[in-house]
Amino acid sequence: MTGPVVSLEKIDKTFGEGASDQVHALKEINLEIEKNDFISLIGPSGCGKSTLLRVVGDLIEPSAGAVTVNGKSARQARLDQDYGIVFQAATLYDWRTVAKNVQLPLELMDFSRADKEQRTQTMLELVELSDFAAHYPWQLSGGMQQRVAIARALAFEPSILLMDEPFGALDEMTRERLNLELLEIWRKTDTTVLFVTHSITEAVFLSTRVIVMSARPGRITVDIAIDLPQPRNADTRSSVRFFELETAVREALRVSEAGHESGEPAK
Numbered sequence: 001m002t003g004p005v006v007s008l009e010k011i012d013k014t015f016g017e018g019a020s021d022q023v024h025a026l027k028e029i030n031l032e033i034e035k036n037d038f039i040s041l042i043g044p045s046g047c048g049k050s051t052l053l054r055v056v057g058d059l060i061e062p063s064a065g066a067v068t069v070n071g072k073s074a075r076q077a078r079l080d081q082d083y084g085i086v087f088q089a090a091t092l093y094d095w096r097t098v099a100k101n102v103q104l105p106l107e108l109m110d111f112s113r114a115d116k117e118q119r120t121q122t123m124l125e126l127v128e129l130s131d132f133a134a135h136y137p138w139q140l141s142g143g144m145q146q147r148v149a150i151a152r153a154l155a156f157e158p159s160i161l162l163m164d165e166p167f168g169a170l171d172e173m174t175r176e177r178l179n180l181e182l183l184e185i186w187r188k189t190d191t192t193v194l195f196v197t198h199s200i201t202e203a204v205f206l207s208t209r210v211i212v213m214s215a216r217p218g219r220i221t222v223d224i225a226i227d228l229p230q231p232r233n234a235d236t237r238s239s240v241r242f243f244e245l246e247t248a249v250r251e252a253l254r255v256s257e258a259g260h261e262s263g264e265p266a267k
Contacts, residue, residue: 007031012027038193056162090146105152105155127147200246
């Protein structure tokens with residue numbers, strides 16, 4: 001396939017349209033995501049980041065506009081299992097072992113027993129949890145649970161991974177370690193990632209591009225290319241270029257918020 005993996009054209013979303021308490025969540029979103037991009041969405045709370053991610057994943061229908069994923073509609077892409085999704089809560093089943101949690105989508109998709117076992121082993125090795133295959137979620141730390149959720153989302157080899165603040169509830173040290181692990185997984189799987197975060201540092205460290213959104217109704221105000229060298233490591237966060245990019249994102253957020261408060265579009 002040539003062209004962008006994800007294409008959004010003039011996406012609008014209004015919840016409760018026509019009601020007195022309607023909420024205009026997204027306004028005229030235009031965005032193209034290329035193969036193997038790691039795109040982070042960042043903006044004020046309530047700006048529609050998660051709504052936009054769910055529109056891409058066909059979990060929410062837009063009120064207007066067109067979504068194309070892998071050259072087809074978002075609905076068809078979902079039916080074709082083009083997506084893996086990871087939310088802030090790991091949403092694992094406590095009565096299933098780690099291995100059985102990873103296997104769940106493979107069971108639903110009627111993979112053979114041999115394929116299920118092979119894919120599960122591969123994914124647990126990828127997230128470095130092979131020794132915990134027989135454990136239950138309640139025996140794992142929060143960070144380990146999220147690694148299981150990532151393994152489950154990647155088990156059927158989706159081309160796109162949607163991640164909605166997957167590390168938001170974790171402590172800073174765990175979050176930084178999982179950021180490194182996620183980049184390694186991304187490098188090994190060649191997956192295209194759309195990632196929602198409130199953290200400027202996380203967005204800059206992980207991404208090939210950071211998309212800054214305005215306060216509601218959410219609009220894309222700035223698309224910032226992150227030109228930090230790969231692979232990234234702990235030293236990346238202390239580089240001069242990292243601080244420059246952090247500052248650029250922070251300033252874009254400030255300008256975007258100021259434009260919203262004044263009623264003027266951000267420049």
